[in-house]
C-alpha cells in the first residue's frame with residue numbers, strides 16, 4: 001500500500017499541518033511498501049492527480065515505473081535528420097531542415113524550452129513570428145516545421161500535435177505580369193538568331209506554345225506530340241494574374 005503526501009517546504013504556510021494538508025504546491029512524495037519493498041521518495045511531481053495516477057500504476061504493475069524522460073528538442077532534431085538521411089532526401093532538402101532546426105534549437109535555448117513537450121501551440125506561434133521569411137518561403141518553412149512535428153507525434157514523443165493547428169501564412173506576392181508585346185518580339189528574335197537552326201525552330205515553337213497555352217514550362221516541354229495536337233488546354237492560372245484560355249492548339 002502506497003500513500004502520497006506533500007513534503008512541505010520551509011516557506012510553506014501549511015507546513016505545520018503536515019501530511020494532512022495537500023492543497024499547496026509543495027513536492028509530492030510517496031511512502032509505503034510495494035511488493036514488500038519499502039519506498040519513501042519524491043515523485044518529482046506537484047500535480048496531485050498525476051502523482052495519484054503514477055502511484056496507482058506502480059501498484060497495478062507491482063513495481064515502480066519511472067516516468068519516461070521527455071525527449072529534448074535537440075535529440076528530436078537529430079533523430080529527424082538521421083531518418084531523412086536514411087530516406088535519401090536530397091541535399092537541398094536536408095539543408096533546409098538543418099537550417100530550421102538550428103533556429104528551433106536557438107529559440108528553445110533562448111526561451112528555456114528544452115523539451116519537445118514544452119512547445120505548445122502558443123510557443124509554436126511565437127517561434128513562427130520570429131521568422132524573417134515571407135510568402136512562399138514562409139509557407140515552405142511552415143511545411144518543414146509541420147513535417148518535423150508530424151514525425152515527432154507519430155513517433156509517440158508528444159501526446160498531441162499542436163503544429164497541425166498552425167495556419168499557413170497569407171501570400172501577398174505581386175501578380176506575375178505577362179510579357180509586353182516588345183518583350184515577346186525580342187524573345188522570338190532571339191530564337192531566330194540561335195546558331196543551331198534545328199533547335200532555333202524548336203525554341204520558336206516552344207515559345208509559341210508557352211505564349212498561347214499558358215502552360216508551365218515543365219508541362220510544355222513534357223507534352224507529347226499527339227496530346228499537343230488534339231487537346232484543348234486551359235492554362236495555369238498565374239497567381240492572381242491574367243488568365244488565358246486556349247480553345248485549341250489547332251488554332252496556332
Ligand SMILES: [Zn+2]
Pocket residue numbers: 006007008009012013014015024025026
Ligand atoms: Zn506545502
